[in-house]
Amino acid sequence: MRHTESRLPLKALAVSVAFSFLVVGWGWLKLETHTVEHLAVHLFWPLVRLLVFITIGLVVGQTIEATGWTRRLAVVAAPLFRFSHLGNRCSAAFTTSFVSGVAANAMLWEFFKEDKITRRQLFLGNLMNQFPAYFLHLPTTFFIVIPLTGRAGALYFFLTFAALVVRTWMVMLYGRWFCQPDRDSQVTSHRIQNPLIPGRKKTAVMETIKQRLPGRIVGIAVYVVPIYTLVFMVNTMGGFDAARQWLARFVVTSVLPMESLSVVVLSFAAEFTSGFAAAGALMEAGVLTIKQTVIALLAGNIVAFPIRALRHQLPRYMGIFSPAMGLQLLLLGQGLRVISLMAVGVVYYWLF
Numbered sequence: 001m002r003h004t005e006s007r008l009p010l011k012a013l014a015v016s017v018a019f020s021f022l023v024v025g026w027g028w029l030k031l032e033t034h035t036v037e038h039l040a041v042h043l044f045w046p047l048v049r050l051l052v053f054i055t056i057g058l059v060v061g062q063t064i065e066a067t068g069w070t071r072r073l074a075v076v077a078a079p080l081f082r083f084s085h086l087g088n089r090c091s092a093a094f095t096t097s098f099v100s101g102v103a104a105n106a107m108l109w110e111f112f113k114e115d116k117i118t119r120r121q122l123f124l125g126n127l128m129n130q131f132p133a134y135f136l137h138l139p140t141t142f143f144i145v146i147p148l149t150g151r152a153g154a155l156y157f158f159l160t161f162a163a164l165v166v167r168t169w170m171v172m173l174y175g176r177w178f179c180q181p182d183r184d185s186q187v188t189s190h191r192i193q194n195p196l197i198p199g200r201k202k203t204a205v206m207e208t209i210k211q212r213l214p215g216r217i218v219g220i221a222v223y224v225v226p227i228y229t230l231v232f233m234v235n236t237m238g239g240f241d242a243a244r245q246w247l248a249r250f251v252v253t254s255v256l257p258m259e260s261l262s263v264v265v266l267s268f269a270a271e272f273t274s275g276f277a278a279a280g281a282l283m284e285a286g287v288l289t290i291k292q293t294v295i296a297l298l299a300g301n302i303v304a305f306p307i308r309a310l311r312h313q314l315p316r317y318m319g320i321f322s323p324a325m326g327l328q329l330l331l332l333g334q335g336l337r338v339i340s341l342m343a344v345g346v347v348y349y350w351l352f
Contacts, residue, residue: 057102
């Protein structure tokens with residue numbers, strides 16, 4: 001079993017915070033936009049909020065594991081995870097992801113550190129969690145997009161859902177072929193045979209959290225604080241917007257008229273609804289057909305969303321997981337996502 005750190009990495013945290021202050025100080029001297037108010041609103045408060053949400057996710061994940069709720073949560077998606085040989089623990093994280101992606105990822109990492117799932121199961125479990133993540137924000141986005149783009153928006157959602165189903169099945173089949181069955185279900189069975197005495201359950205859970213949580217929070221902060229600060233700096237200097245516009249130039253081809261460039265650039269940018277509003281306006285004006293609007297929205301998704309993922313999810317992934325593994329998970333997930341969207345987009349273009 002992998003042992004958790006017995007001492008808090010306070011020296012590493014001090015170096016991390018010092019480096020972050022140096023970066024912020026450089027921005028203070030070089031960039032006029034780096035006022036106290038700007039830094040407080042756009043850097044310090046979001047960073048604190050991110051660390052709070054990660055802490056809550058860790059507490060939820062450790063509570064679920066310590067109280068024996070893993071098996072109960074696993075029942076919801078048990079057939080899928082039995083088929084894919086990913087086991088009850090990945091199934092429990094999958095169910096948790098419908099409520100909190102942070103808690104689900106924290107659960108996967110803890111299971112891996114305690115040698116209850118393999119590295120391959122962790123990667124596949126994280127990819128499977130894209131399915132519940134899709135539905136986590138769907139109610140909000142659906143009722144924004146449909147009024148703006150109508151039928152084209154409905155087709156766009158259908159195609160993104162089709163891409164989600166395709167990559168989910170790809171992950172399941174890979175697990176079926178390359179993962180060993182029953183490994184973590186054996187661990188779960190062993191745990192169920194030795195349950196906590198009800199009267200001591202609350203004390204045991206609190207003790208587990210008390211022992212593990214401080215080290216995990218400090219370890220996460222060591223990476224989250226400087227990475228989030230660097231991402232903030234790149235974004236403030238326009239790096240992500242420049243990358244988005246640079247990528248957009250390669251998407252506008254004979255399939256999409258030049259007028260749709262605004263849709264591609266604006267879609268999924270800092271203002272989420274602006275791309276869909278532009279698409280709806282161009283479609284209503286007769287500049288774009290329904291088919292061209294759907295393709296443009298998919299192209300905007302492909303171009304902008306991976307960059308947004310690096311901007312928003314990179315600190316979280318590298319904090320919860322190790323930096324190398326977090327980057328690998330993020331790149332793998334976004335790469336698979338882009339490939340599946342391109343595949344359904346090509347099929348839609350040629351068949352309809």
